Amino acid sequence: MMKIDREKATDLVLGVLGIGLFLVLWEVIGAYRLAGLTWPKLSDVLAFLFEPSRQGLFLRAMGASFSMVAAGYVLGLVIGIAMAALVHVINPLRPGMDRFASVVNAIPPIALAPIFIVLLSREVTGMAIATLNVFFVIYVATTSGLQSSTRGHRDLFAVIGASKIRRFMSLDMPAAFPALVSGMKYAIPAAFIGAILGEWFGSSRGLGLLMVSAMQNFQIPLLWSAVLIASTASLLAFGAMSLLERFVYGRFR
Amino acid sequence: MSQSAQIRRSSGGFFLTLVSRYWGVLAVLLAWQAWVSISGVNAIVMPHPIDVLLNIVQNPGSYWQNGSQTLLLAAGGLVMGMALGTLIAVVAWTSRVLSGILIPLGLIFSSVPVVALIPVLARLLGYDVRTVLAIVVIISFFPAFVFTSAGLRALPPGSEDLFQVLGASKWRRFVHLVMPSAVPNWMIALRLAAPPAVLSAMVAEFLMGSSGLGYMFRAAATDFDTAQAFGTSVVATAISVLCFTAATLAETRVNQKWK
Amino acid sequence: MSAPHPQVSSTPWAIDIDHVGKVFTLDNGESLVAVDTVDLKIEKGEFVALLGPSGCGKSTILRLVAALEDPTTGRIAIENRDPLSLSRQHRLGVAFQDHALLPWLSVKNNIALPYKVAGRPVDHERIADLLGLVGLKGFENARPSQLSGGMRQRVSIARALILNPDVLLLDEPFGALDAVTRRHMNVELQRIWGEERITSLLVTHSVEEALFLADRVIVMSGRPGRVVKSIAVPFERPRRPEVQRTAEFHSLADELTLALEPEEAAAS
Numbered sequence: 193m194m195k196i197d198r199e200k201a202t203d204l205v206l207g208v209l210g211i212g213l214f215l216v217l218w219e220v221i222g223a224y225r226l227a228g229l230t231w232p233k234l235s236d237v238l239a240f241l242f243e244p245s246r247q248g249l250f251l252r253a254m255g256a257s258f259s260m261v262a263a264g265y266v267l268g269l270v271i272g273i274a275m276a277a278l279v280h281v282i283n284p285l286r287p288g289m290d291r292f293a294s295v296v297n298a299i300p301p302i303a304l305a306p307i308f309i310v311l312l313s314r315e316v317t318g319m320a321i322a323t324l325n326v327f328f329v330i331y332v333a334t335t336s337g338l339q340s341s342t343r344g345h346r347d348l349f350a351v352i353g354a355s356k357i358r359r360f361m362s363l364d365m366p367a368a369f370p371a372l373v374s375g376m377k378y379a380i381p382a383a384f385i386g387a388i389l390g391e392w393f394g395s396s397r398g399l400g401l402l403m404v405s406a407m408q409n410f411q412i413p414l415l416w417s418a419v420l421i422a423s424t425a426s427l428l429a430f431g432a433m434s435l436l437e438r439f440v441y442g443r444f445r
Numbered sequence: 446m447s448q449s450a451q452i453r454r455s456s457g458g459f460f461l462t463l464v465s466r467y468w469g470v471l472a473v474l475l476a477w478q479a480w481v482s483i484s485g486v487n488a489i490v491m492p493h494p495i496d497v498l499l500n501i502v503q504n505p506g507s508y509w510q511n512g513s514q515t516l517l518l519a520a521g522g523l524v525m526g527m528a529l530g531t532l533i534a535v536v537a538w539t540s541r542v543l544s545g546i547l548i549p550l551g552l553i554f555s556s557v558p559v560v561a562l563i564p565v566l567a568r569l570l571g572y573d574v575r576t577v578l579a580i581v582v583i584i585s586f587f588p589a590f591v592f593t594s595a596g597l598r599a600l601p602p603g604s605e606d607l608f609q610v611l612g613a614s615k616w617r618r619f620v621h622l623v624m625p626s627a628v629p630n631w632m633i634a635l636r637l638a639a640p641p642a643v644l645s646a647m648v649a650e651f652l653m654g655s656s657g658l659g660y661m662f663r664a665a666a667t668d669f670d671t672a673q674a675f676g677t678s679v680v681a682t683a684i685s686v687l688c689f690t691a692a693t694l695a696e697t698r699v700n701q702k703w704k
Numbered sequence: 705m706s707a708p709h710p711q712v713s714s715t716p717w718a719i720d721i722d723h724v725g726k727v728f729t730l731d732n733g734e735s736l737v738a739v740d741t742v743d744l745k746i747e748k749g750e751f752v753a754l755l756g757p758s759g760c761g762k763s764t765i766l767r768l769v770a771a772l773e774d775p776t777t778g779r780i781a782i783e784n785r786d787p788l789s790l791s792r793q794h795r796l797g798v799a800f801q802d803h804a805l806l807p808w809l810s811v812k813n814n815i816a817l818p819y820k821v822a823g824r825p826v827d828h829e830r831i832a833d834l835l836g837l838v839g840l841k842g843f844e845n846a847r848p849s850q851l852s853g854g855m856r857q858r859v860s861i862a863r864a865l866i867l868n869p870d871v872l873l874l875d876e877p878f879g880a881l882d883a884v885t886r887r888h889m890n891v892e893l894q895r896i897w898g899e900e901r902i903t904s905l906l907v908t909h910s911v912e913e914a915l916f917l918a919d920r921v922i923v924m925s926g927r928p929g930r931v932v933k934s935i936a937v938p939f940e941r942p943r944r945p946e947v948q949r950t951a952e953f954h955s956l957a958d959e960l961t962l963a964l965e966p967e968e969a970a971a972s
Contacts, residue, residue, distance in 0.1 A: 206545025214550055230568040284465060292469025298689035300644040302651060302659065303678035306671065310491050384558035389648065400561075404652065407564035419565055423557035430556035603804030610770045610798040610873070612791040613821040621820055625808050703808045704849060 232413050237420060240413035249402075254421060256397035257318070260387040261425075264322025265379065271323070272330025273372070280338045281360065290335070297328045301386065305393040318390020318400065325382035333375025337368030366444060373440045377433035384426040492672040497679060500672040507661065512680045515646050515658040518574070519688065522581025523642040527635060529582065530589025538597045538623070551591045559584050560641070563649055572653040577646055584645045588634040596630025597623050629703050632696040639692040643685040658684075717781075718903040719746040719769060719871060724778035726764050738764045740928035741778070746903060753906045753918035755960060761929020762907045766875050769905060770798055782871055790870065794822040797869030797902070801876040803856040805848040811835070811859050812844040818867045834862040837896055854885040861893065865900060872904040878913070890916055891945050898942045911960045916948055923963040933963040 215234055220226070222233030232240075241250070275293075279286040301321040308317040341363050349359045391400025399418045406415035464471070481491055501508055537544040563580055570576040600622060608618050650659025658681050665673035721744040728736045739761040746752050754762040767773045768780055771787035782790050790796055805814050812831060819826045835841055838858040848856055857877055864872055877893075878886040890913055897904065897917070908914050914921045915937055923933040935956065939947050947953055 202541075203545055206542060207549035210546035210550050211553070213546065227569060285468070287466045288464070288468035288470075291466050292473075294689070294693075295470055295686065298640050298686045299682045300640065300647055300685050302644065302647050302662065303681040303685075306666065306674050306678060381556055381558050385560045388558055388561050392648070392652065403561065403564045407568055407652070410568070412568065415564055415568060419561050422561050426557045427553060601804065601806060603800045603802035604806065606767075606770075606772055606800065607798065607804045608821065609772060610791055610796050611818050611821045612794045612796070617821050617823065621817065622806070625806065628808070702847075 230410075230412050232416055237413055237416045241417045241420065250417070250421065253397065253399045253402050253418070254425075256395075257387055257391065257399040257422070258425065260316070260318040260390065260398065261322055261383045264319040264386055265326050265383040267319070268323040268326025268379065268383070269330050269376065272327045272375075273334055275327075276331050276334035276338060277360075279335065280364065281356070286335075289331075293328050293331045296324055301325070301389050302393070305390070308390075309393065314394045315397070316390075317393055318387040318395060318398065320386075321390045322383040322386030325386040326379040329379040329382050330372070330375045333371045333378075334368055337371025337375075338364050340371060341367035369444045370437075370441050373433070373437045377430060377437055380429045380433055381426050384422055388422060492675050496672045497675045500676040501679065504673075504676075508676065508680055511656060511658045511661045511677075512684060514574075514656055515643070515650065515681070516684050516688075518577050518657065519581055519643040519646040519684070522578050522646065523585045523635075523638060523688070525578075526582040526585025526642070527589040527631075527638065530586045530591075530634070531593050531631065533586075534590050534593035534597060534627075537594060538619075544594065547590075548594055551587060551594065555587045555591050559587060560645060560648065563645060563652060567649065567653045572655075574654070574656070577649040577654060577657070580649045581642050581646050585638045585642050588638045589631070592630045592634035592637075593627050596627030599630065600626045625703075629700060632692075632699050636689070636692040636696050639688040640685055643681070643688055647681055716747075717745040718748040718750065718783060719744075719905065720781045720784075721745070721765065721769070722779050722781070724765070724768060724775045724780055726761070726768060726773065727776045737928035739768075739775075740930045742924075742929070742931055743778075744922060744931065746905065748903055749901050750920065751897060751904045751906070751918045753908055753914035753921045754924060755908060755911065755914045755921055755964065756924035756929070757926055757964065758909060760924045760926035762924050763875055764929065766873055766905060766907045769871070770796060770873050794818060794824075794867055795870045796873065797864035797867065797871070798873045799857070799860045799864045799875070799877040801879040803848070803860040805856055805859055805863075807848050810845045810847055811840060811851070814848065814859055815862045815866055817863060822867065824867075830866065834865060837865075837899060838862045839892065852885075853881050854889055857881065857889060858892070861896065865896075865902070868900075869902060872902045874904065874906040876907055876909070879908075886910075886913070887945075893917060894941075894943055911957050911964070912948060915953060915956055915960065916943065921960060923960060933960070935959065 218234045222231050222236065225231075240246070275289055279289045301324065304321065304324070305317060308320045312320055345363055345367075346359070349363055354362070387398070388400040388403070391398040392404055395401055399422050402418040403415060403422075406412070406418060478494065481493060533547065537547045562583070566580050566583065567576055570579055604622055604626075608622055613621070646657070647659035647662070650657035651663050652659075654660040658677055662674055662677040662681070665671075665677060721742055723741050723743050724739060725737070725741050726739040728738055730736050742761075742765060744752075744765075754765060756762045764773065768775050769782065769787055771791045780787055782796075787796070806817065809817065812835070815831050815834060816826045835844060838861055840855065840858055840862070843851070843855070848859070851859070861874075861877065864874075878889045881889060894917055906914070906917060918937055920934065920936050922931055923935075924930065925932045937956070938952070
């Protein structure tokens with residue numbers, strides 16, 4: 193452990209150093225205009241972001257976007273788990289569902305936007321795309337997780353005469369839990385991407401709209417602020433999920 | 446291999462295979478058709494599938510020109526991004542300090558919605574076709590870097606001791622052990638990066654382009670030419686599915702040889 | 705801690721393990737004596753088996769000889785040289801319990817790997833000879849995933865022999881195999897070794913395996929690892945499998961088993 197601890201400490205120091213260097217580089221490039229006028233200093237972006245008069249603007253945009261992200265995430269999670277459980281119990285459905293999920297993954301969301309706009313509305317298109325993105329990640333993670341119980345355990349449940357439902361509840365589900373939580377982690381940025389993309393196709397609210405209008409109107413600090421908010425939120429949620437994942441791996445594996 | 450297996454089966458068996466593999470996709474298509482027929486929505490809001498098809502057949506030139514441009518940008522950007530990500534991963538592999546600094550940054554960037562960087566990059570690099578390419582390169586870079594980095598460290602059990610006892614130099618260890626070990630992970634990165642490559646090319650064209658499928662889609666939407674908008678969607682989907690399928694097939698083939 | 709032994713610049717031994725000790729630092733900062741002053745000389749062309757319970761430090765000794773670890777005290781010499789310089793000259797052959805075949809290479813290319821690592825031209829004739837010797841003719845282009853466990857170990861042994869190493873190191877090479885396959889592989893290894901007669905060090909926890917293969921069996925006890933017994937094996941070579949059914953074999957096996965389990969010996 194002495195050695196391993198030192199390794200970990202080195203990793204931590206280098207990681208922090210890397211992030212620090214990245215932020216300094218951001219500031220320096222902005223300060224000396226190394227990338228032109230459209231690369232602002234980090235300090236300018238932060239000052240812009242925390243300017244009290246703009247709190248309302250950012251809070252409204254965050255409220256609109258994050259509610260789409262959250263709704264899409266939960267919907268995708270529920271549908272993904274439900275579909276994975278369905279094809280696990282009724283196995284013949286599995287190839288078709290697998291194919292469907294991979295087609296959903298391969299279709300660029302921009303191509304689905306017109307359908308969603310017609311079917312639903314412009315405001316919830318982001319949620320719909322987020323749902324699809326999350327569904328794919330969760331479905332893949334859960335189906336592979338449900339198959340991760342070992343042969344020995346399955347044989348044990350067969351020998352003690354457990355019903356299929358019993359086995360599913362007491363063996364397959366807990367065995368799938370670590371894979372599901374990993375999926376939930378990777379679904380976070382997918383949900384954010386979905387919501388932002390949806391907002392680019394004509395939503396009247398949200399961070400995505402801020403980004404596009406700031407881009408078109410050369411409002412550079414506003415553009416970077418919106419991107420920074422979305423990225424930080426995704427990173428924080430991802431970090432929280434990583435902690436949960438670590439706990440679950442310690443408990444279930 | 447699956448083709449010959451399918452031919453050997455009876456036509457009934459073939460039909461069953463088709464249904465068992467594509468019931469999900471078929472169900473969605475049927476639901477669409479049923480919804481259009483039953484609700485009888487206005488063709489401007491929701492075009493009939495046949496109108497979409499006609500639009501594509503009647504405008505082969507503009508579909509071909511814009512579609513091939515988007516495909517080239519996506520595929521070229523994907524290849525360049527993968528190459529760049531691999532190169533940086535290899536450079537990071539050679540140094541404890543570099544990998545300690547770069548790998549956490551790579552992980553951070555893969556946990557944020559990188560697509561949100563498109564407007565920033567568009568402003569930084571200017572509205573230009575080269576910017577579309579650069580965006581695809583940058584978005585493909587992160588999975589390539591993260592997965593190759595992990596692959597360069599996922600060596601077969603016992604192989605490190607073996608190479609040490611055999612007295613391998615660092616260079617020979619890299620060529621004969623480390624690089625081949627990373628291949629399966631590299632293929633995963635390729636498969637994961639393919640759909641976002643097509644998506645980001647289209648989104649970049651949509652946001653700032655003057656040509657390409659994304660621009661065509663936007664122009665059609667602005668003119669309320671829904672048949673053309675849906676036609677663009679169909680072509681984009683075809684291109685994306687093509688890239689994804691090619692990447693998946695390549696991965697399967699490589700894994701057959703590699704594992 | 706200095707070696708009480710006078711330092712001699714030249715010894716007649718193929719492998720000279722000279723008062724070697726190895727201490728590991730544990731997770732909690734405490735130190736564990738894995739090997740406590742082991743002194744072992746192996747002659748050129750001799751086959752020595754290190755026998756002991758798991759955790760007795762026998763694998764550590766092999767790893768020290770393979771230059772995978774550095775001794776804490778004492779020194780190790782192979783043909784009067786530092787083990788590391790031998791491995792750098794590609795003069796060590798090794799087979800692990802974990803076959804360590806590269807999954808993306810064919811059988812032939814796995815066996816050819818040491819040539820590539822050494823930067824030497826591949827001798828295809830030598831590969832063909834070894835494939836015949838280990839009984840894998842016809843499997844040149846198979847890949848490791850297509851082979852059984854026993855066949856993988858044959859490939860691993862052929863790979864260990866390919867460069868005509870000065871020393872062959874075998875770390876439980878058949879430890880992961882079932883009993884029947886293992887016995888069969890022992891017969892094969894005995895035959896293969898008879899052809900090449902390379903100085904060999906085998907680490908095993910099987911009494912029968914050690915007796916059947918080795919010229920000398922060294923019994924180790926654990927925590928800290930030290931040598932408790934050494935016996936010379938009297939059987940003529942080439943050895944036939946029947947030798948394992950002789951009374952002499954059984955009495956030697958009993959002797960070794962007793963040495964392995966001193967508590968039971970004291971209780972009886």
